[in-house]
Amino acid sequence: MEREIKPYVLKRTAEELAPAKLSRDYAKELNPQQLAAVTAGEGPSLVIAGAGSGKTRTLVYRVAYLIDKGVDPASILLLTFTRKAAQEMLHRAGLLIGARSERVFGGTFHSVANLLLRRYGRPIGLEPGFTILDRSDAEDLINLLRAQLGMNEKDKRFPRKGTIAEIFSKCENTLQNLDDVVLSEFAHFSEHLEALDQLKRAYAEAKRQRQLLDYDDLLVKLRELLGKDEGASRAISSSFRTILVDEYQDTNRLQADLVRKLAATHDNVMAVGDDAQSIYGFRGATFRNIMDFPTLFPGARIYKLEENYRSTQPILNLANEIIQGAAEKYSKHLFTRKLDGPLPALIQAAGENAQSRFVAQKILELREEGVPLDEIAVLFRSSFHSFDLEIELSRRDLPFVKRGGFKFIETAHVKDLIAHLRVLENPLDAVSWNRILLLVEGVGPKKAQDLIASFVKTERPDREPERRAIDVLRDVSGRSGRGLKDLARVLEEAGRARAMTPAEQVNEVYTYYLPILKEQHDDYPKRMRDLEHLYTMAERYERLDDFLADMALEPPDESAADVEAADRNDERLVLSTIHSAKGLEWQCVFMLWVVDGRFPSAYSFATEEELEEERRLFYVAVTRAKQHLYLTYPINEYDKATGTILSKPSRFLDDVSPSLLETWGLVEEEGSREWESREWD
DNA sequence: CTTACACGCTTTTTT
């Protein structure tokens, strides 16, 4: 018998009934330009935010404002350049309006694509357990295929694996076909166009069969999903009814297209960026995206943030002068109320080591004067530019962290251990199989390929490829038989119990891998600590696939030693590539190697576009400083790459008025310092 | 036919 349903009305609280009453006084806490952007209405908008103009603050307040106005936090998508940036912004929004901000969906393009594809990817042939290839994995796979296709003849210079990966990646990120990319940017390899085309197809096919996605695929497949599968597309686009994109100047055409498609049903997009800070052209980003935003989203309103809260006027003067020379930009006039401050200094050093000694000594002085070490940064164009300084700092017991350059996760031993876990998660992962098989004594490239071919039958996917692999490994006799049996045993152990946590699985593999590590590396104690570090990271995860995806998408940039230092809560100086310093600021900034040929890099001399990007990079570096800025350049340094002697300051300083810089000369103290002579290093 | 190893060369920036 049916029962009658009696309606009972749930009343709204007074607070809910008055959405107009906002929890904060936005007008009071923001400047008029920021306020306009924060309170912008629906529809597309573009915020041009100069360096240090409170861009992050504006985004944070925008999130808070939207939620305050009654927008469901879960319907907001915040796309940032790193996931850390997203987390920090949401944390700060939480301080403004409370825990509601936690439900905002935030992350990088890649991490968001990863999550969406694992959830909705089946219609386009993706299993939720797919594996993400990082750059070097992708290169390894390309190399395997190149060998299989017999493209390693020595007579004609065929591009290296890294170059091939770069070419393929550029095609995807700039939405161009192979011919165009090769002919315009790699013309010297045009004779290999046909082979490259064949290789590209083989690469795509291998990835498809084995459920492997490289970084670009994450974006490409999401785009494909949004285009092909109407159900998923509608579900996704309508669940994110408001989209915020940070660092828009560093998105590429593929990402712009994704934003366009994600916003297809509502057009509620706010993009924030600064064309003058576009520094990722080498991976397909184009500041054109900012220029073209109003075309892509007709009716877009443009907001500008021009008051700089970070730097003193003398530093801004230099920055403005440098960007003045840029060929194309949205005009904006940065100004500050911090009128007074020391002039930036330009310091000539007799050589690299003199430069290092100057920086180290000056940092000690600054510390004496009361500047905390973590308010000081040393920036440089390329990671290896700081090698000499690192030695000098260690010698003087100055603690530092280095950001950018090689990552902890990219070291061989970490990749080795991770590869074992990856075959557990995706037994079709031929790249990881290859890696772990080569570690076994008596197994070389040939044997590894034969084994993989015998247990990964891609034309007829097995129900249990993992089981089958283990059986094959057990059956091998001869030199490698013993090692392969050991491998089979550990994979079975670590793969058997679903109850096992990722940390326990790491530990299982670690026990097996330890003897191999000791055999291969003399410095194994240090590497063992790294692997223990990996164990503690794994402890934070409940699922292996989450752990592996994070390791590929957001690799930790600190090694075990760095983490120990952080735990002691020591203040540390930051050494960083300029790219990794994006969005950050310090009281005091040193720039190393401000010498023509290193900065701009000699590699960029070829095209006007690349030189322009170096100029913007210079601008980014200068605008990181709040108070003090020191530009150093060593002279008489021989540059192997170009076969020239580097002595001239960066060309970007050529047109800078001398009155904007102080020039220092370094003088050696009287007396011998032979004991420090570089001969004995 | 394979694997292991030594030697010389080249090193941007990163999700």
Place this chain on the structure above:
DNA sequence: AGCGTGTAAG
């Protein structure tokens, strides 16, 4: 330090 190449040994 890592990659590709050449060579000796299994």
